[in-house]
Amino acid sequence: MKRNIPLIVAFVSGVIILIAGFIPRDPFPRIESTLIDWFMIISSFAILLGQASLLRMNVTRVAEKAPNWQYHLAGLVSFGLMLVFGLLWGMEKTPGMLGQGQGIVEKLGMKPFDYLFENAFIPLSSTMFSLLAFYIASAAYRAFIIRNFESNLLMITAVIVMLGRTSFAPMLTGWIPESLSWLRLPELTNFIMQYPNTAAQRAILISAALGIVGASLRIILGIERSYLGGGK
């Protein structure tokens, strides 16, 4: 019963949405729109669930003094601070429980939530993302080695596209006469991106779409049950 009810819900919802796609006549669009509303409500609850799970996981790690528990504590403190500031004074134009917090805004120049968002969250997030550049540089130096025809081809393409995406590209090949303009780096880059890349991407997209159709049918028909959890 515990597994059959979710399977029946998935089957009925899936079939209704499928039929509504092909038969836009009552009652299907009406039921479809109700299901859409339900989906959005469930999605909102998923956010709450995520927060609860984050909180529980971090509290457990801190309580158990797991390795690097200090980071989990920092996470909890940050979570708590943002939550409290957001609830009390809101963010940007949104008022909080204590209104717009004019007094604090005069001191900080903005609301506490926005202050932390702009001066802590944004720089930290950008820094995390920027670290990728270091890994790419290091990996490019050690791993991007020509060994055979395929890697040679990949290397030539990468060099053209990377150079073509820089501001040096027009300078480097600007001297090439107009009759041979297709040899200029920006033009070559556009060609590679627009034709070989797009063709390959299209093949990937079509394959992925077919895969999604297959996976969706497996879920609707109850063949694929991993989303129910429980391992087996």
Next chain:
Amino acid sequence: MKKPDKTVIERRIVFLLLVLAVALPIILPLGLKTQSTPLTEQVYDLVNSLPAGAPVIISFDYDPSTITELQPMAEAVIEHAWRKGHKVIATAMWPQGPQVAEMAFNVVQARMEEKDPNARKLMYGVDYVNLGYKPGGMVTIQGMGRSMEAIFPTDITGLKYNKIPMLSPVRTLKDIRYVISLSAGDPGLRDWIMTANGKFNIPVAGGTTAVSAPGFLPYVNDQKQLHGLMGGLKAAAEYELLLGYEGTASLGMNPQSVAHVLILALILFGNIRAWKKRKADKLAQEAKHG
């Protein structure tokens, strides 16, 4: 003290070189100019083609981790839309979207006021509105096709949808003249293409990080599933160029270009080293076998 091995030292040198390649052009800008490409021009033309008063959606489907690439794009597109007199509706499918939208609105407003202090001040609710974040991706967009008010009963200030003057002619997504999704992943641009364009026939354009742009190129086709695509900081710089100003993207292209050249130089150096090693191994093997 244990001496670090050769690989660790090499990695440190690479990291140091990258820091210099990024930092020096920021401190001493090289004044490099970028060139616009057809993909960015298509987005520009879409915005340019619509008359004043057209209600448009700019969807902020990213968070601060990709702000370096996408925020200059957002600022350029907002400025263009405002210059044309479009009514900008900000939506977000990522939780931090509404905040980055507010930041972009504030920056562009300040810049436009600085450029022309006598111009009419842009008013919230009349010229632009921030409807905030909604989860659900594609399903939410489908819901917007039925009723915008049902999906966004209030804006981020708590103001009711029907009390916002600029939203009075906007009942459903079908009343929107174009959607520009600035997207760092899922949910994002793909959902707008498949639903807003595929189902409701609304012109959709997009901006993504450079790394995800190639995946969206198949949608830029004769069927106009996507009216142009801005990929990464370069496209943001191109948009700034088309608008006739040098913003953060144009300045950011200096360090990015130098970093790209450095990575290419590192690849070349790595290959020369590998080739030399292969040659030495071959000679050693030949000597061993007589």
